[in-house]
Amino acid sequence: MKYFDGTTSAVINAIAPELSTRIPTATAANLQQIGDTILGNRQLTNEFLNALVNRICSVVIRDNLYNNPLTFFKKATERYGDITEEIFVAVANAHEYDPRVAEDELYRREIPNVSTFFHQMNSKLFYKTTIQMDDLRRAFTGENGVQSLVAKIVDSLYSGANYDEFVSMKNIFSAARHGFFYIKTAAPSKTTIEDITTQIKAASNVLPFMSENYNATGVLTFCPKSRQILLVRSDVDAVMDVSSLAVAFNMDKREFMGRKILVDNFGEGNEDVYAILCDEVFLLFRENMQKFTEEFNAQGLFWNYFFHRWETFSASPFAACVAFTTGTITPVTAITIAQKGESLPAGQDMLLSATITPTTATCQSVKWSVSSTDLDSGTYITAGGYLRIGKHQTADVVITATALGGNNVTDTATWSAGAIEE
Numbered sequence: 001m002k003y004f005d006g007t008t009s010a011v012i013n014a015i016a017p018e019l020s021t022r023i024p025t026a027t028a029a030n031l032q033q034i035g036d037t038i039l040g041n042r043q044l045t046n047e048f049l050n051a052l053v054n055r056i057c058s059v060v061i062r063d064n065l066y067n068n069p070l071t072f073f074k075k076a077t078e079r080y081g082d083i084t085e086e087i088f089v090a091v092a093n094a095h096e097y098d099p100r101v102a103e104d105e106l107y108r109r110e111i112p113n114v115s116t117f118f119h120q121m122n123s124k125l126f127y128k129t130t131i132q133m134d135d136l137r138r139a140f141t142g143e144n145g146v147q148s149l150v151a152k153i154v155d156s157l158y159s160g161a162n163y164d165e166f167v168s169m170k171n172i173f174s175a176a177r178h179g180f181f182y183i184k185t186a187a188p189s190k191t192t193i194e195d196i197t198t199q200i201k202a203a204s205n206v207l208p209f210m211s212e213n214y215n216a217t218g219v220l221t222f223c224p225k226s227r228q229i230l231l232v233r234s235d236v237d238a239v240m241d242v243s244s245l246a247v248a249f250n251m252d253k254r255e256f257m258g259r260k261i262l263v264d265n266f267g268e269g270n271e272d273v274y275a276i277l278c279d280e281v282f283l284l285f286r287e288n289m290q291k292f293t294e295e296f297n298a299q300g301l302f303w304n305y306f307f308h309r310w311e312t313f314s315a316s317p318f319a320a321c322v323a324f325t326t327g328t329i330t331p332v333t334a335i336t337i338a339q340k341g342e343s344l345p346a347g348q349d350m351l352l353s354a355t356i357t358p359t360t361a362t363c364q365s366v367k368w369s370v371s372s373t374d375l376d377s378g379t380y381i382t383a384g385g386y387l388r389i390g391k392h393q394t395a396d397v398v399i400t401a402t403a404l405g406g407n408n409v410t411d412t413a414t415w416s417a418g419a420i421e422e
Contacts, residue, residue: 007028007143007144008026008031008139008140008142008143008144008145008146008147009026009027009028009031009143010026011052011146012026012031012034012146013025013026015048015051015052018047018051019044019047019048019051020043020044020047021037021041021044023037023038028143031140031141031142031143031145032140032141034140035137035139035140035141036140038140039133039136039137039140045136046296049131049136049294049303050294052146052149052150053153053292053294053305066159066162066163067162068162068163068165068166068169069166069261069262069263070166070169070170070261070263070283070285071165071285072229072261072280073169073229073280073282073283073284073285074285074286074287075284075285075286076286077286077287077288077290078286078287078288078312082120082121082288083118083119083120083121084118084119084284084286084312084314085116085117085118085119086116086117086118086119086284086316086318087114087115087116088114088115088116088117088219088221088318088383089114089115090114090115090219090220091210091220114382115217115219115318115382115383115384116382116384117316117317117318117384119284119286119312119314120312120314121288121310121311121312122311122312122313122314123168123309123310123311123312123313124308124310125161125164125308125309125310126306126307126308126309127156127157127160127161127306127307127309128157128304128305128306128307129152129153129156129157129304129305130302130303130304130305131149131152131153131302131303131305132300132301132302133301133302135149135152136149153305157292157305157307158307161307161309165309165311168311168313169283169285169313170263170265170266170267171267171268171313172267172283172285172313172314172315173266173267173270173273173276173315174266174267174268174269174270175315176216176315176321177267177269177270177273177323178361178362178363178364178365179215179216179315179317179321179363179364179365180216180273180276180321180322180323180363181213181214181215181320181321181322181323181363181404182322182323182324182325182329182362182363182405183199183203183322183323183324183325184325184326184327184328184329185199185324185325185326186326187326188236188239188240188274188326189239190239193239193240193241194241194244196324197240197241197244197245197248199324200230200245200248200275200277200324201245201247201248203277203322204225204228204230204248204249204277205248207222207223207224207225207228207277207279207320207322208222208223208224208225209222210222212367212404213404214320214321214322215316215317215318215319215320215321215365216315216317216318216321216365216404217317217318217365217366217367217368217383217384218365218366218367218368218383218402218404219318219367219383221318221319221320222320223278223279223319223320225249225250225251227279227280227281228249228259228277228278228279228280229259229260229261229277229278229279229280229282230245230249230259230260230261230275230276230277231260231261231262231263231266231275231276231277231278232260232261232262232263232274232275233262233263233264233265233266233273233274233275234262234263234264236274236275237260237262242256242257242260245260266323270323271327272325272326272327273323273324273325273327274324274325274326275323275324276321276322276323276324277320277321277322277324278319278320278321278322279316279319279320279321281316281319282315282316282319282320282321283314283315283316284312284313284314284315284316285311285312285313285314286311286312287309287310287311287312288310288311288312289308289309289310290307290308290309290310291307291308292305292306292307292308293305293306293308294306317383317384318383327362328362329362329363330358330360330361330362331361331362331405331406331407332356332357332358332361332363332364332403332405332406332407332409333357333358333361333406333409334356334357334406334409334411335354335355335356335357335366335401335402335403335406335409335410335411336354336355336357336411337352337353337354337399337401337411337412337413338352338353338354338355339352339353339413340413341413343415344387344389344415345389346389346390346391346392346393347378347388347389347390347391348388348389349386349387349388349389350386350387351384351385351386351387352368352381352385352386352387352399352401352413353385354366354385354401354403354411356403356406361403361405361406362405363404363405363406364403364405365403365404365405366385366401366402366403366404367383367401367402367404368381368382368383368384368385368387368399368400368401368402369381369399369400369402370387370397370398370399370400371397371398371400372393372395372396372397372398373395373396374394374395375390375393375395375397376389376390376391376392376393376394377390378390378391378392378393379393379397381399387399389415396414396415396416397414397415398412398413398414398415399412399413399414399415400412401413
């Protein structure tokens with residue numbers, strides 16, 4: 001593989017202005033002489049390696065390394081803190097116009113229903129490679145020597161890191177699989193692909209409309225076509241008609257190709273999933289730190305290079321995600337709220353949970369809601385199940401848990417006014 005345009009002499013001449021010691025213009029004829037000069041001075045050797053890594057390797061990294069196909073989902077770098085907070089604000093409620101009610105409720109608060117989800121940095125990896133004096137000496141023996149040296153540094157560190165990054169992102173699909181909205185189809189083939197394309201188009205057409213059905217928490221949201229991403233298993237893409245899919249997304253073929261991403265698989269547990277249609281904000285992939293350092297070992301006459309990459313891999317519980325599968329879809333038959341009969345002090349909150357039956361249900365997402373004959377403005381439940389009882393709540397509070405993967409199977413729990421501790 002050709003890593004960059006330029007011979008060893010051209011690379012040395014590009015780096016030479018950054019070196020503290022003046023060296024002659026490099027040519028194919030005097031490479032050995034220049035190599036002896038650089039290698040004969042420890043400071044000059046370190047300056048050469050640092051300049052090589054900082055200037056040349058950065059070009060290689062951008063243009064020629066193994067690239068993670070899912071870097072499209074990469075968000076802005078988060079340099080401060082280990083946690084990314086995602087906030088979802090529910091749509092406002094409608095009210096009937098009544099001047100008589102307005103007399104009593106004009107100044108009454110209506111706090112927006114805000115749900116939050118915290119994405120924790122969960123990957124702190126580093127990669128290490130060693131450059132020995134002999135490796136550096138060989139870089140000055142021919143016009144391709146520096147290319148081999150750069151390959152040794154870059155391939156082992158950055159390509160490895162990018163591949164591991166790709167695997168980690170696919171593992172997010174595994175972790176989030178119980179929150180997908182599933183559509184079962186026939187196995188993709190030349191004879192069934194037209195029907196499958198029609199089903200993908202139908203899903204793409206419905207996502208721009210407000211719905212509670214296509215995200216893991218059942219919040220009312222939408223996903224316009226301009227934000228939709230289609231991830232397709234590479235073997236299935238081979239039989240897909242890209243032109244037909246482009247029409248389905250209301251895009252020309254060239255524009256659509258930028259919204260279609262190929263993967264080899266969707267991780268463990270998703271073996272039967274061959275395509276995923278999701279919001280571009282579904283995968284939260286953020287780099288927290290990237291640092292490249294080196295250390296010289298004087299005893300062994302070698303340099304150890306270290307590449308640290310700390311990242312956050314997560315998925316949004318509020319973003320739309322539709323999975324197309326050939327596997328069996330097991331519906332939820334029952335759901336049970338675990339905290340029935342418990343009391344909750346006014347002005348405090350509690351995390352509720354629900355048990356899904358069967359445990360093998362394909363989709364295990366739960367939608368939470370709260371109701372009361374007189375609901376205090378401070379009483380609410382978030383999409384994640386955090387219940388808060390308002391300080392002035394006097395009427396009974398009814399919590400409803402709805403299994404999104406089970407034909408609206410529900411369970412309720414009541415916090416009676418007498419059980420709400422002041």
